[in-house]
Amino acid sequence: MISVQACLDGILLGILFALIAYGMALQWGVMNIINIAQGDLVILGGYIAYFMYLYGIHPAWGVIVAPVIMYFVGIVIYKLVINKVVDRDLFISILATFGISILFMQLMNFAFGADVVLANSDYGTTMLFNNNVVLPNSKIFSAFISILFAICLVIYMKKSKLGRAIRATAQNARAAKILGVDTEKVYAATFGINAALCGVAGALISITFTIHPYMGLPYTIRSFMIVIVAGLGNLPGVAMSGMGLGVFEEFADYILGTEFRIGSVFLLLVLILVYRRFKLSRKREYLK
Amino acid sequence: MKKNNLILYSGILIFGLAAPFLFPAFKVQLSILCVLIVLATTWNIQGGEMGYNSFGNILFYGLGMYLCASVQVGMFFPLAEWTESGGEKTFVHTPAQFFQGMAVGLIVAAVVPTIVAGLIGYSILGLRGHYFAICTLGLGVAAGEISGGIEIIGAGQGFTTPPFPEVGSLDSRGEFFYFLSFFVLVLTFITVKGIYTTRFKLILNAIRDNEDKAEAMGIETMKYKIIGWMISAFFCGLAGGIMGGLVGYIDSTDVAFDGREMGVFMVLMAILGGKGTLWGPIIGATVFHIFKEGFWTFFLGWQYVALGVLIVVIVIYFPEGIMGWLREKYPERFGEVVDEKDRKAQVELK
Numbered sequence: 026m027i028s029v030q031a032c033l034d035g036i037l038l039g040i041l042f043a044l045i046a047y048g049m050a051l052q053w054g055v056m057n058i059i060n061i062a063q064g065d066l067v068i069l070g071g072y073i074a075y076f077m078y079l080y081g082i083h084p085a086w087g088v089i090v091a092p093v094i095m096y097f098v099g100i101v102i103y104k105l106v107i108n109k110v111v112d113r114d115l116f117i118s119i120l121a122t123f124g125i126s127i128l129f130m131q132l133m134n135f136a137f138g139a140d141v142v143l144a145n146s147d148y149g150t151t152m153l154f155n156n157n158v159v160l161p162n163s164k165i166f167s168a169f170i171s172i173l174f175a176i177c178l179v180i181y182m183k184k185s186k187l188g189r190a191i192r193a194t195a196q197n198a199r200a201a202k203i204l205g206v207d208t209e210k211v212y213a214a215t216f217g218i219n220a221a222l223c224g225v226a227g228a229l230i231s232i233t234f235t236i237h238p239y240m241g242l243p244y245t246i247r248s249f250m251i252v253i254v255a256g257l258g259n260l261p262g263v264a265m266s267g268m269g270l271g272v273f274e275e276f277a278d279y280i281l282g283t284e285f286r287i288g289s290v291f292l293l294l295v296l297i298l299v300y301r302r303f304k305l306s307r308k309r310e311y312l313k
Numbered sequence: 314m315k316k317n318n319l320i321l322y323s324g325i326l327i328f329g330l331a332a333p334f335l336f337p338a339f340k341v342q343l344s345i346l347c348v349l350i351v352l353a354t355t356w357n358i359q360g361g362e363m364g365y366n367s368f369g370n371i372l373f374y375g376l377g378m379y380l381c382a383s384v385q386v387g388m389f390f391p392l393a394e395w396t397e398s399g400g401e402k403t404f405v406h407t408p409a410q411f412f413q414g415m416a417v418g419l420i421v422a423a424v425v426p427t428i429v430a431g432l433i434g435y436s437i438l439g440l441r442g443h444y445f446a447i448c449t450l451g452l453g454v455a456a457g458e459i460s461g462g463i464e465i466i467g468a469g470q471g472f473t474t475p476p477f478p479e480v481g482s483l484d485s486r487g488e489f490f491y492f493l494s495f496f497v498l499v500l501t502f503i504t505v506k507g508i509y510t511t512r513f514k515l516i517l518n519a520i521r522d523n524e525d526k527a528e529a530m531g532i533e534t535m536k537y538k539i540i541g542w543m544i545s546a547f548f549c550g551l552a553g554g555i556m557g558g559l560v561g562y563i564d565s566t567d568v569a570f571d572g573r574e575m576g577v578f579m580v581l582m583a584i585l586g587g588k589g590t591l592w593g594p595i596i597g598a599t600v601f602h603i604f605k606e607g608f609w610t611f612f613l614g615w616q617y618v619a620l621g622v623l624i625v626v627i628v629i630y631f632p633e634g635i636m637g638w639l640r641e642k643y644p645e646r647f648g649e650v651v652d653e654k655d656r657k658a659q660v661e662l663k
Binding site: 059106109110113115116117119120121123124125126127128129130131132135242246249253282284285287288291292294295298299302303306 | 366436437439440442443444446447448450451452454455457458459461462573577580584615617618620621622623624625628629632
């Protein structure tokens, strides 16, 4: 029964990871930037929901408020930093976003304190299989909302004018520019959408789990891992590998103990990269 | 030219030897500066010369720190009891034991990370660009998280390194650690300078500029990449061992595998000074350390905010570093021949 519990927990958790990873895949594909501050944007979104909870508003409304605020945060970050590193060496962008990540981490530590907090949603729990498996309703709610947002975003990217412009820029930025797409605006919008997705995920995480100013980096690593396993622009792959990662984490937590949970995530990243490297080197290729 | 260099080096050497007596209040700071220079210079071997930007050299640094302290304790006392009792309360090192332990500990702290680098090098160095950067970042954090869960080296509550024994009445702890770190610094400088005059450096540069082409020219790139990384690991381990004794307390994520501080510092220092130059990391580390110690007190509590801003500003506006800027300004000093006609034409174009 414990394994059923871990599987279900992991799948519901994995859907959230997939949402964050989708944002990362979006900006990676369009702007060719790996954003180390991704996880810190998630945590910031979580704090928005937490503050609504503190002021007596139900934290579930954070799912609507957080992305709106985070969209503008994303635009500001883009205007200040990212647009200067877009066409530069990838390492420069990694280091610059690493700086942003440290900055955010510390600012959040000052503003919200170093305590582990959660926004209580009072959704109760669901019992399954003769009360052997306990599922908090908030987890089901968060998985449902993530799927909803992901579907909305996919439809938006397919149908709207901005979505088409984003996809065109991802395919070939130069050609898109020639055909009259304002790539600068597209980049800003992409980064904003990514931040908004992080905001949604953060609000959901603050309802379901806990948030802490220093917990950002594991979320970045998880989303990076999901993207490299699934590949850019492969949505079902992102969803599947997100759930797989969630299940892996729950089992690692259960078997090795909670203190090795984060460590096992980072080790898994190293193992996946090394595995892919050996697989590709047989064809004398390498990860690009 | 040769004579000038000799005067310069002997001047620096004499200054380095006299520094703890000239500035007795800054002995610890000077030792930390030496360690920082070692870290920046060795990061530069594979980060600057080879083009493999690693966030993971902190792995060797932390490994060296834990190994040196564990060997120093474990040679004479049971390690588990030491960490359980919080260190110095139950067991006391005699001076002879302390120095013996330190010597063996430093050797182990240098050799084991080198072997580890060699073992994981073949798998990790096959990755390129940002995959390598993220993978090494993951390695560093994973090492920190895992060592924070191991009981025998103190787990979450930390590990106290043996305190410096008092020989008679004089307290020479500062001098001891300063000269130790200065010795390692000199050793590093001689090694790196030696390397940079050989064919090895040219091979590293070829790997940085175009690895596929280098391989097509018949260079066994993987072999040289691993050797380059092993050299870095050797000195990182040594530096970590010294730093452990200097700080006196090891914590898994805040002191040893401190990717957020030391791991970024070494990258930042090398970039600030100028990647891929001999003197760049040294100048960068010195400037950075002076800035850090001088201004950190003004930003009390806001150090990390300042650090974050500093990283972004350096990376965006100053990616060539101090040496790169000097090189642009005075190309003749760097042995570059400037065609007068060409320069005039460029000025006219502007």
